[in-house]
Amino acid sequence: MIRLQNVRKVFNADKANEFVAIEGVNLSIDSHGATVLKGPSGSGKTTLLSILGCMARPTSGRIMLKEREITSLPERFLTEVRRETFGIVFQQFNLIKGITALENVMLPAYPNGEKHASLKKRAMELLDLLNLIGKAFSKVEWLSGGEAQRIAIARALINNPAIIIADEPTAHLDTRLSREFMEIMRQLKKEGKTLLIASHDPIVYDSTVIDRIVEIRDGKIVSSGDIP
């Protein structure tokens, strides 16, 4: 589904503080599977996830999405690809404060021009699915960590994307909530979503939901085998 060919990402190129985050990465991600990018802090997991999720462009190399080269797509088209193909759950959840949970869930779909009533209905269904219907009209700053993350998941699902990307999703959750998160991921995988998770939490990479672990160190892939 996604193929990276010899991808390299350099920050502050040609400056004294030049930093190579990703070096010579070749990686193929298949549909309907669950892949974990595993590695210590600073290994390049988040950068690789950003490139896979069309949020950043590589300095060199190519990205193919469903056999379509998207490396050099203009920003407008890349945004469209990102909106339609990826749902993203951030490490800090990144919900917008001051508005309700429901509005947060609806936000990614606003540029699509869908009727407000039908969009609201879909958002409510998602909140219901994640047992958050009672929190729909609560401001997000009033929610607990687990609730905030489920709102972030609902937001990631609103455009019905094929791929869910999660960056360190359990970093701010306790063990019970982390297991709950993995259960939600199991459900999504069952529904046919492709999961891409960056994590160095054993609850994530040891979970039975995960099909494949890609290990990264110093910006390079050190192993990328399937779990038997």
Place this chain on the structure above:
Amino acid sequence: MGAIEKQRNILDFTLSSLGRRKGKNIALVVVYTFVIFLLASVLFFTHSLKKEAFLILQDAPEMTVQRLLAGRQDLIPTHYIDTIRQIRGVQSVAPRLWGYYYDAMSGANYTLMVNAELNDRAGEIIIGNGVSMRSMSGKRNQALRRNDIIPFKTYDGSVLTLKVRGLLPFASELVTADLILVSEADFRKLFSIANDQATDLVLNVRNAKELSTIAAKITQIHPDTRPILREEILRTYDAVFDWRGGVIFMVLSGVFFAFIILAWDKATGLSAEEKREIGILKAIGWETSDILLMKFWEGSAVSMAAFFMGIFLAYLHIFLASSILFEPVLKGWSVLYPSFRLTPYISVYHIATLFFLTVIPYTVVTIVPSWRSATIDPDSVMRM
């Protein structure tokens, strides 16, 4: 349909965003409203004064002939009428009697004018609204009514009492506010003016193009006269009001620049929270143009609200509150008007000018910094 729904959704989000930054936005709207209020007040005020002046002069005679003595206006002998009437092109010549009367009781100057309709009703007067509001008879807080008696002090100190016959309709208060119409006999008695003299002469001509030729002929026959054309008075009024309006604009330009600095600072200085939000919106699939659209709606909502509130307050200030803030600067010709209310005249052109000078620049100013933030890479939000 999709495009309209998209606009609606983004507008919806923008309005709830405005509510989230109440302090900043309320401060902006208050200052913005104040600036619009001041600018619109000046525009309304000068425009209405000019319009009033135009109304006065609309019915004024095409030419007025005054007599000068040692460079000052003096009474004109009525026998000048006969010689002026004989000039070709002159349709009619009539004497006018008018002057000012200072009333020590109310501390105001009133304009006294002879009206032919009162000539067979000596002892009676018709008064303007300003006169009726501030009683000359000592009943300070009571309006004058029909049949009230007003005492006037004549040239030799004796008292002449005149009865109010009625009030003038106030189509234009600038014309009628301080006006008292009297009979010719009473006017001459008050100021001791001989029967063969008048304040000035007014004349109408058959062809307006001949006005300057006729004026030249009058000064040739009577070198001690000064003919004044209506067009000249109109031009003078225009220049005076424009100049007064200009002075106020100069004073207000400081306020305006202060506003620009504030608007620039408030509107352009995106807080870290706002930048973070823009990053999130980009990461979840908003395009740069969607974010600019949101900022456009935000700027529009703030500036339109302030614009309409400012215009509304300026209207109240000028037309209902007697322009209390800059009456002394803009009118400032005498203690003439005890109470004065302008008739509302609003020019669409002025409103449009004000709109293009305030709302449009503000909206642009709010978009520029957002555009800079909106072009950042969406992955920056991954590292927050």
